Amino acid sequence: RKEVEQDPGPFNVPEGATVAFNCTYSNSASQSFFWYRQDCRKEPKLLMSVYSSGNEDGRFTAQLNRASQYISLLIRDSKLSDSATYLCVVNEENTDKLIFGTGTRLQVFP
Amino acid sequence: DVKVTQSSRYLVKRTGEKVFLECVQDMDHENMFWYRQDPGLGLRLIYFSYDVKMKEKGDIPEGYSVSREKKERFSLILESASTNQTSMYLCASSPPGSGLGLGTDTQYFGPGTRLTVL
Numbered sequence: 001r002k003e004v005e006q007d008p009g010p011f012n013v014p015e016g017a018t019v020a021f022n023c024t025y026s027n028s029a030s031q032s033f034f035w036y037r038q039d040c041r042k043e044p045k046l047l048m049s050v051y052s053s054g055n056e057d058g059r060f061t062a063q064l065n066r067a068s069q070y071i072s073l074l075i076r077d078s079k080l081s082d083s084a085t086y087l088c089v090v091n092e093e094n095t096d097k098l099i100f101g102t103g104t105r106l107q108v109f110p
Numbered sequence: 111d112v113k114v115t116q117s118s119r120y121l122v123k124r125t126g127e128k129v130f131l132e133c134v135q136d137m138d139h140e141n142m143f144w145y146r147q148d149p150g151l152g153l154r155l156i157y158f159s160y161d162v163k164m165k166e167k168g169d170i171p172e173g174y175s176v177s178r179e180k181k182e183r184f185s186l187i188l189e190s191a192s193t194n195q196t197s198m199y200l201c202a203s204s205p206p207g208s209g210l211g212l213g214t215d216t217q218y219f220g221p222g223t224r225l226t227v228l
Binding site: 032034041042044045046049066088089091095096097098099102103 | 160
């Protein structure tokens with residue numbers, strides 16, 4: 001079983017749509033959770049950290065369910081510029097290393 | 111603004127050549143990492159360093175070595191390049207985590223080096 005699993009997509013959605021991505025992780029001792037965004041042929045960049053209480057940043061909402069070892073990202077009112085690959089990331093227990101999912105590709109069309 | 115730079119964006123080398131990839135960060139971060147990214151496989155950790163002259167193997171260290179002589183610089187060395195090392199190489203840095211099992215900080219990535227080995 002992969003340590004961090006994501007649906008690779010692609011998710012093809014029209015502008016203005018709401019889209020949700022899910023991710024599961026295998027190590028219940030993980031403490032840090034992130035969503036990164038990666039544009040084609042570019043480096044990954046932090047989109048947002050994910051907190052136990054859930055958190056929102058503009059059109060983006062992240063949720064963490066520790067009991068189910070599940071992380072989600074919700075994007076409201078999708079823009080063309082949201083087209084990218086979204087990486088789910090958790091830390092390796094008791095280290096500063098991060099484990100990256102293989103990513104979910106989002107394509108927003110006009 | 112956070113800055114991680116890598117010495118080359120694109121590199122073409124021949125099988126058997128020794129290849130040096132350089133990474134420099136200006137954030138005074140203790141941790142530095144080297145990953146490779148391949149389609150369908152995601153980011154895989156090659157080596158990481160949590161202090162000057164300290165290094166630890168990641169998930170796929172075979173065929174690679176690293177050097178960290180200064181805090182801001184982390185070098186990845188391919189001793190004898192092979193075609194299966196054709197990949198995108200990404201360097202990252204981060205400050206140290208809490209060390210109390212309370213999690214770690216995010217990592218900041220350089221722009222990547224796309225290496226082709228012929």
